[in-house]
Amino acid sequence: MAVLEVRDLVVTFGGQRALNEASLVAPDGEITGLIGPNGAGKTTMFNVITGLVTPSSGTITLDGTDLTGRPLYKRARAGLARTFQQLELFTMLTVRENIRVAADIHRRWSRIDADPAQTTEAIIDRVGLRAVADERVTVLPTGQGRLVELGRALACRPRVLLLDEPASGQDDTETQRFGELLIDLAADGTTVLLVEHDMSLVMKVCHSVYVLDLGRVLTSGPPAQVQADPLVLQAYLGTSSRSDAVAP
Amino acid sequence: MDKFLIFTIVGLSLSAIYAVIASGLVLTYTTTGIFNFAHGAIGMLAAFAYWQVRFDWGWPTPVALVVVIGVLAPAFGLILERGIMRGLNGTSEATKLVVSISLLVGLIGLANLMWEPGQSRPMRTFFQGESIDLGVTSITYHAAITIVVAVLVAIGLRWLLYRTRIGVSMRANVDDRSLTLLNGARPDRIALISWATGCALAAVGGILIAPSLSLEAGSLSLLIVNAYAAAIFGRLRSLPLTFVGAIVIGLSEGYLGAYLPSDNRYLAGLRPAAAVVILFLALLFVPNPRLRTRSQLREYFPSPSRVGTVALAGSVIALAVVMVTTLDTTSLISYGPIFPLGIVALSLVPLVGYAGQISLAQLTFGGIGAIAVAHHGGGGSPLGLVLAMVFAAAIGAIVALPVMRLSGIYLALATAAFAVAMDRWLFNLPDFDLGPLHISLFGLSGTKIEPLSLFGYQFDTPGRQLLLSAVVFALMIVLVAGLRWSRFGRQLVAMRDSEAACATFGLDLRWPRVGVFTLSAAIAGLGGALYGMQLGSVTPGRYDLLAGLPIFILVIVAGAGMVGGALFAGISLYGLIPLTSALGPLFAKINTVTPGLVGIGLGRNPSGAIPVMSESVGPLRRNRPALAAMVAVMVGAYVLRLADVIDNWPFVGLLAVSFLAASTVARVRDQRTTPAPAGGESAGPVDQGIKWAGVTAPWTAADLSAMNASLAFDGVGRDGPVFVPAAPSPSRDSRSDPSDDRQEAHDGRP
Numbered sequence: 001m002a003v004l005e006v007r008d009l010v011v012t013f014g015g016q017r018a019l020n021e022a023s024l025v026a027p028d029g030e031i032t033g034l035i036g037p038n039g040a041g042k043t044t045m046f047n048v049i050t051g052l053v054t055p056s057s058g059t060i061t062l063d064g065t066d067l068t069g070r071p072l073y074k075r076a077r078a079g080l081a082r083t084f085q086q087l088e089l090f091t092m093l094t095v096r097e098n099i100r101v102a103a104d105i106h107r108r109w110s111r112i113d114a115d116p117a118q119t120t121e122a123i124i125d126r127v128g129l130r131a132v133a134d135e136r137v138t139v140l141p142t143g144q145g146r147l148v149e150l151g152r153a154l155a156c157r158p159r160v161l162l163l164d165e166p167a168s169g170q171d172d173t174e175t176q177r178f179g180e181l182l183i184d185l186a187a188d189g190t191t192v193l194l195v196e197h198d199m200s201l202v203m204k205v206c207h208s209v210y211v212l213d214l215g216r217v218l219t220s221g222p223p224a225q226v227q228a229d230p231l232v233l234q235a236y237l238g239t240s241s242r243s244d245a246v247a248p
Numbered sequence: 249m250d251k252f253l254i255f256t257i258v259g260l261s262l263s264a265i266y267a268v269i270a271s272g273l274v275l276t277y278t279t280t281g282i283f284n285f286a287h288g289a290i291g292m293l294a295a296f297a298y299w300q301v302r303f304d305w306g307w308p309t310p311v312a313l314v315v316v317i318g319v320l321a322p323a324f325g326l327i328l329e330r331g332i333m334r335g336l337n338g339t340s341e342a343t344k345l346v347v348s349i350s351l352l353v354g355l356i357g358l359a360n361l362m363w364e365p366g367q368s369r370p371m372r373t374f375f376q377g378e379s380i381d382l383g384v385t386s387i388t389y390h391a392a393i394t395i396v397v398a399v400l401v402a403i404g405l406r407w408l409l410y411r412t413r414i415g416v417s418m419r420a421n422v423d424d425r426s427l428t429l430l431n432g433a434r435p436d437r438i439a440l441i442s443w444a445t446g447c448a449l450a451a452v453g454g455i456l457i458a459p460s461l462s463l464e465a466g467s468l469s470l471l472i473v474n475a476y477a478a479a480i481f482g483r484l485r486s487l488p489l490t491f492v493g494a495i496v497i498g499l500s501e502g503y504l505g506a507y508l509p510s511d512n513r514y515l516a517g518l519r520p521a522a523a524v525v526i527l528f529l530a531l532l533f534v535p536n537p538r539l540r541t542r543s544q545l546r547e548y549f550p551s552p553s554r555v556g557t558v559a560l561a562g563s564v565i566a567l568a569v570v571m572v573t574t575l576d577t578t579s580l581i582s583y584g585p586i587f588p589l590g591i592v593a594l595s596l597v598p599l600v601g602y603a604g605q606i607s608l609a610q611l612t613f614g615g616i617g618a619i620a621v622a623h624h625g626g627g628g629s630p631l632g633l634v635l636a637m638v639f640a641a642a643i644g645a646i647v648a649l650p651v652m653r654l655s656g657i658y659l660a661l662a663t664a665a666f667a668v669a670m671d672r673w674l675f676n677l678p679d680f681d682l683g684p685l686h687i688s689l690f691g692l693s694g695t696k697i698e699p700l701s702l703f704g705y706q707f708d709t710p711g712r713q714l715l716l717s718a719v720v721f722a723l724m725i726v727l728v729a730g731l732r733w734s735r736f737g738r739q740l741v742a743m744r745d746s747e748a749a750c751a752t753f754g755l756d757l758r759w760p761r762v763g764v765f766t767l768s769a770a771i772a773g774l775g776g777a778l779y780g781m782q783l784g785s786v787t788p789g790r791y792d793l794l795a796g797l798p799i800f801i802l803v804i805v806a807g808a809g810m811v812g813g814a815l816f817a818g819i820s821l822y823g824l825i826p827l828t829s830a831l832g833p834l835f836a837k838i839n840t841v842t843p844g845l846v847g848i849g850l851g852r853n854p855s856g857a858i859p860v861m862s863e864s865v866g867p868l869r870r871n872r873p874a875l876a877a878m879v880a881v882m883v884g885a886y887v888l889r890l891a892d893v894i895d896n897w898p899f900v901g902l903l904a905v906s907f908l909a910a911s912t913v914a915r916v917r918d919q920r921t922t923p924a925p926a927g928g929e930s931a932g933p934v935d936q937g938i939k940w941a942g943v944t945a946p947w948t949a950a951d952l953s954a955m956n957a958s959l960a961f962d963g964v965g966r967d968g969p970v971f972v973p974a975a976p977s978p979s980r981d982s983r984s985d986p987s988d989d990r991q992e993a994h995d996g997r998p
Contacts, residue, residue, distance in 0.1 A: 050752055076754035088749040090742040092548060092809075101742045104735045105753040116735075156753050 003028045003191045004049070004080075004160045009058035011044055011215075018044045019055070020215035024193075026160060031182055031192040033202040033223070036212035042195040043085050045212070046162050049193075050082050051075045062160065077109055079159030083149035083166055085195070089137040096133045098148050099123050102155035110157070123151045128177065142169030147178075160191045167198045179205045203227060251506055253385040259502025260495070261391035264398035265457045267494035270478035271405055272449030277484050279418045279442040282333055282344050283657045286351035288475070290447050291454025292468040293355055294321050296363055298455045299371050299463055309374070317451045325447030329440050332848055339854045341656040342600050346804040346847050349608075349797055352469060354844020356794075359465035361837050369463040394456050398491075401449065405487055414441055466794055473668055474501075476661060477527035483534060484657070493530070497523050514680065517673035524672070528665040532650050534658055548855050549601055549809025557729040560812055561722035564590075568718030572711040574889055574896060580710035582826050584782045587717035589614075590818025591775030592796075593803045594721070594811065597728050599768040601809030602737060604744030605761065606660040608793065608800060609647070609667040613640040613769040614776020615675060615690075615791030621697055621777035622786065623688050628701025628708075633777055640773020641766045648765035652758055655747075667793040675788035694787035697780040710782070717778045721814075724771060729811050731767075740764055801847040807856025816858060820846075867918035868911050878910035 004026040011019040019041045026032040034042050047053040049060055051072035060067045067075050090098050103116035103123075124133050127147045132140060137148055146166050153161055163182075167175045175198060182205050186192055196202050202209060203223045210220040211232050219229050226232055273287045284290075294316050302312035332351070336344050363369070375389035409415040417433040418441075429435055453475070454468070461468060474497060481493020504519040518525075552560075564587070571583060592614045599605050617636035625632020651662040679688045688695075699708040700716060707716045731737045739760055743750050747757055780786045789795070802820050806813030821843065829836035868875055885902035888894045894902070 052748060071756075072748070072751035073754050073756045076752050080752075082752050084749070088746040090745040090749070092550075092741050092745065093738065097738055098742075101738050101750070102753045105739065105750070105755045109754050152749070152753065 001028045002026065003063055004193065005059075005061045006045070006049060007059045007061075009045065009048055009060075010056045011041070011048055011053060012056050017215050019048065019058075021058070022212065022215060022217050023058075024210045024217065024220070026191050026193050027207070028191055029186055029189050030207040031186050031194055031205050033206035033209035034193060034195045034212060035197075035199070035202055035209060036218075039214075040212040041215040042212055043164055044215075046082060046164050046193075046195065049075075049162060050080055076156060080162065081153035081156040081158035081160075082162035083146065083153055083164055085164040087142065087145045087149065089145055089148060091136070091138050094134050094136055095129050095140070095148050095151075096120060096124065098137055099151045099155050102152040106156045112157075116155075119155055123154050126154070127151045127181065143167075143171065143174050146170065150181075154185075158190065160193060161185065162193045162195075164195045165197060166194070167196055167201050175201055250385060255502040255506035256499065257385065257387050257391055257502075258505065259499035261394050261498070262501055263495040263498025264394045265453050266475040266478045266498055267398045267491045268401050268449055268456070269453035269475035270482075270490045270494055271401060271487055272446040272453070273475065273479050274482055274484055274487060274490050275405070275449070276442050276446035277479075277657075279421055280329075280333065280439045282336060282348065283484070283660075284351075284446065285345065285348040286355055286469075287446070287450050288454075288473065289352045289355035289359075289465075289469040290321070290324065291450040291457075292465055293324075293359055293454070294447075294451030295371070295454035295458035295463060295468060296359055296369075296465075298451075299369050299458070300363075303369070303371060313455070316455065317448055321447040321451035322444035325443035325445070326440055328447070329443035333443065334436065334439065340604065341660075342604065342606050342804055342808060343854045345606060345657065345660055346801050350801050350805075350844045350847020352844070353794075353797055353801065354841045354848060356465045356469055357841030357844055360840055363463075363465075365465065371459045371463055373459040390456075390459065397452060397456065398494075401452070402487070402491060408445075409487075414438065418442065470668070470794065473527070473664065474523035477523050477530055477665075480527055480530045480534070480658075480661065497526055500526060513678050517676050521669045521673035524665040524668040528662060528669065531654060531658055531662045531665070534654060548859075549807060550859075551732055552729040552811050557726060557811065560815065561725045564718050564722045564725065564815060568715050570886060572715055574886075574899065577710055580714055581782075583823055584710055584714045584717070585779060585822040586818040587714065587721045588775045588778035588782060589799060589822055590814050591717070591721050591724055591778065592772045593775075593799050593817035594724050594728055594814035595768045595771035595775065596800060596803045597809065597811055597814060598731055598737075598740065598764050598771075600804065601807070601813070602732060602740040602744065603761070603764045605655060605765065606657075607663040607765065607768065608660055608796065609663040609670075610768070610772040611776065611791050611796030611799060612667040612670050612793070613644055613772035614779060614796075615670065615786075615788065616640045616643050616769075617773030617776035618697065618780030618786050618791065619689055619695070620773065621780055622695045625698055625700070625777075625781075628698050628706065630700060630702060633700065633774060636773045636777035637770040640776070641770035644769025644773075645762060645766045647769075648762045652761040652765060664793060667796065671788060671792040675791070690786065690788050694785050696785045697777075697783070699781055699784075707781070713778075713782050717782065720774065720778060721818075724774070725811050725814070728771070728814075732811075736760070736763070798843040801843050805846050805857055807858040810856065810858040812858045812862075813856060865911065867914040871910075871914035871917060874910045874914040874917070878906050881906035881910075 002025040004024075006022065006024045008021045008023055009019045010017065010021055022041065022045060024032070024034070024045075034045065036042055044053060048055050048058075049067075051067075051070065051074075055068075058068070062075075062078050062080065065078060067078060067080075070078070090101060093101065100116060100120045103119045106112075107114065107116045107119075124130055127150055129144065129147055129151060132144060137145060140148065146169060150163070150166060153163075167178055170178060179201050182192060182194070186205075186207075194202065194206060206223050208221060209223050209226045211218040211226060211229075218231055219226060221229075269287065269291060273284060276287075277283050297320055298312055298316045301307045301315055302309060307315070328351075332347060336347060373388065373390035374393050379386040379388045380392055407415075409419055414437075417428060418438050420428040420431070420433060421435055421438050428438075458468065475494070477497050478490050478493035481496065482488070482490030500522050501519065504522050508515050508519055510516070568587065571580065575583065592610050595610050595613070596607070599607055617640045620636040620639040621632035623632075624635045647663070647666050651659060654662060675690050677689055678691070679686065681687070699706060699713065701707070707713050732741070739750070739755070743755075743757065743760060751757060776791060779790070783790065798821055799817055802817035803813050806816035806820075825839045825842060829839050868878070882903055885894070885899055885906070888902075889896070889899040
């Protein structure tokens with residue numbers, strides 16, 4: 001069943017169409033990949049879904065509720081959470097405080113009966129940041145900074161989690177652990193929309209993949225099918241020899 | 249009809265001046281990102297310079313104009329850009345703003361230093377007394393020249409921006425500075441030309457407007473606030489809309505001058521306040537700005553420690569006790585404002601330091617507090633102080649609600665407009681009724697405030713009032729520090745870094761913004777009320793925008809996010825400046841520019857002075873014997889002073905010497921106990937920071953060795969010098985100083 005549905009999004013920046021009638025569907029409890037070359041419109045798609053950018057036309061629905069036109073915070077309250085391609089950490093706070101801020105805000109509007117402090121500690125353990133929990137986030141390497149952003153997003157108990165290049169800055173071991181964490185999250189019922197350049201991660205964890213190019217959805221389907229699509233090979237992965245290099 | 253035409257011409261003449269000034273402001277803002285609050289002061293200084301060369305020295309008008317507009321003003325712009333503004337890259341808007349406000353304060357001080365205030369300096373208009381007959385009415389040559397100059401400026405700027413290479417670069421720089429740089433343009437050169445041109449335009453405006461006013465530094469500088477409203481019409485970007493805004497404001501002022509009933513005491517102040525009221529209203533129509541994302545600010549304010557907060561609050565009370573027991577009544581009155589105005593300064597800490605919002609109206613909220621305590625603190629009722637906070641908070645919330653969607657420079661301008669509207673108009677209104685409410689403000693001759701009476705104890709002497717203010721200040725320090733530790737405080741700090749991220753957690757940003765603005769106004773109201781009690785009788789002039797600017801500057805200079813910054817501001821402004829001013833008239837004159845000068849230096853250290861001071865006294869804090877000895881000497885000196893064995897100056901001298909001696913001893917011992925870096929002076933690139941190896945100087949084999957040694961790598965591989973990780977050595981922990989490498993990794997984020 002589709003949780004998040006994006007229909008015919010059009011976004012124009014100074015006459016240039018960043019998204020051109022792009023549509024996608026993220027099914028419940030699945031990890032949906034969104035790939036494409038730089039400038040394809042992936043981050044713009046995330047910005048439109050979460051409300052940072054207003055589209056010229058198109059609709060966004062979450063569990064059948066139309067979110068188009070709603071402000072950012074209302075979309076978050078409807079169940080969307082995200083991380084950012086360029087880290088948006090709270091630089092004057094520690095790792096623990098970064099996650100705690102999100103947990104506090106979520107507790108305030110959701111009125112759920114959960115102690116934000118306990119939620120924070122549980123998330124620190126889940127994303128593997130216990131060793132650096134009291135460090136100021138500016139001293140973390142980028143890979144761990146992305147885990148802090150993931151932790152903050154998880155503190156909001158999202159229905160749909162949008163992750164924008166979460167593995168960039170991580171080494172192979174960290175990426176592997178991160179992939180396992182994503183699979184766990186999906187198994188727990190969280191729907192994930194994943195923008196990622198690490199093809200091995202995408203091919204390993206995603207149930208389905210959408211390919212964006214020049215703001216249009218080029219193709220979509222199961223990872224193996226997308227990987228073999230000649231259009232994708234031509235437009236995104238390059239020559240067949242190059243596709244061998246990036247195959248999982 | 250004649251009247252209408254005459255005042256239309258008056259209005260258009262004003263419009264022309266505002267247009268010229270505002271276009272200079274927009275030019276520098278769009279090309280450099282710095283809103284120059286001192287733009288008016290530069291115009292003021294140019295007007296003084298023109299008066300000097302033209303009327304005092306008697307130079308011919310064309311020569312005087314060329315020297316001031318063509319040479320002095322652009323040169324001043326070049327110096328400003330090169331010496332001050334270029335250092336502001338990567339600083340917050342508050343820092344940028346405070347530097348330009350400091351420049352404003354500094355230039356007013358400089359003008360007063362160079363041209364004795366209060367003296368008559370008549371400035372004739374161009375072709376004075378001559379006018380052009382237009383049939384139905386006439387226009388003076390000066391007004392005609394003003395309008396022609398505005399048209400020429402409009403044409404000139406259009407030509408500069410669209411027909412010249414540098415103009416195209418300027419516009420490209422506005423769109424994307426990085427791309428402009430990559431395409432071979434030179435942003436630094438663009439900035440230099442923008443500042444030179446902007447200053448020349450400010451000079452033109454200053455020279456044109458000065459003859460219709462008295463040549464007075466403060467009012468001339470602030471009159472140009474009117475031009476800001478025109479710039480806001482153009483949203484600080486569009487020059488044509490800026491000219492439209494200038495016409496609206498100029499004509500409004502002209503027609504209000506013609507048709508506003510002169511005998512109506514309620515409307516008398518509206519004309520001088522019209523431009524700022526328009527400014528405030530125009531700001532309400534500014535479209536919602538995009539949420540702040542990914543700030544990479546150089547400022548960092550650590551959370552206050554519990555021990556430090558208690559020590560600071562205790563120090564405030566101790567300082568007050570020492571002052572009360574050692575100073576005479578005159579000195580207590582002179583230095584009394586340290587604490588109540590310190591509270592006003594403290595009100596900026598949660599707002600600017602935690603939340604990253606800007607308010608230039610804190611002393612105005614102080615004035616509202618003073619009004620509340622004046623009218624509701626009869627018989628010394630404590631209710632007056634409570635209502636001072638409540639009224640200030642309520643007005644703060646009313647101001648905040650419409651403008652809180654704004655941030656940065658727009659919010660600063662909105663609060664400045666509110667402050668100026670209160671100064672020029674609302675604070676001076678006679679009593680009036682608002683439905684069932686009877687509203688009393690300052691009144692025409694000021695208003696009296698009775699001293700507080702608490703459980704029968706009267707705070708009716710300067711000493712008692714000073715102690716009262718100090719105790720309240722100490723409590724407020726604990727409150728503001730406690731706020732930083734709270735959930736709300738963390739939220740504010742998070743918003744300061746990334747509003748977008750906070751919104752993605754489901755936070756409706758409007759309410760925390762309004763909340764912190766209201767709280768900040770309440771604290772300022774309390775400070776203003778206590779200040780009013782010390783004064784006994786207050787007038788609006790005590791709470792105007794110009795009086796509040798040095799407080800804003802000093803808090804930011806100290807470190808906006810540090811509670812100690814408020815004490816720093818209070819002591820600097822109302823302790824050190826009066827103290828040094830008492831040494832002689834020269835010192836008093838120099839002190840008029842001191843707050844400005846310290847603010848101008850902020851760009852070099854945007855985190856402020858408190859972290860630097862805290863670091864410098866670090867060895868003393870760690871050295872218990874030296875600390876104990878210093879305290880013992882200070883207590884001894886205090887006892888000697890109480891016993892009248894020594895006077896105040898030797899007492900202060902002893903305190904200073906004991907502090908300096910203890911600090912020196914602690915620093916020397918600290919250096920002896922800190923191990924020297926490995927490799928001594930010749931440690932090479934590791935000493936300069938490993939991240940600079942091969943960057944600041946050509947890469948050498950020595951760099952590789954040093955880096956391998958530092959990172960516990962083995963060194964040389966099959967194909968030459970490459971990194972080969974060695975087995976971790978227990979004696980050489982590669983993470984001994986993780987901050988450098990981690991910081992670099994973070995900075996290197998994509």
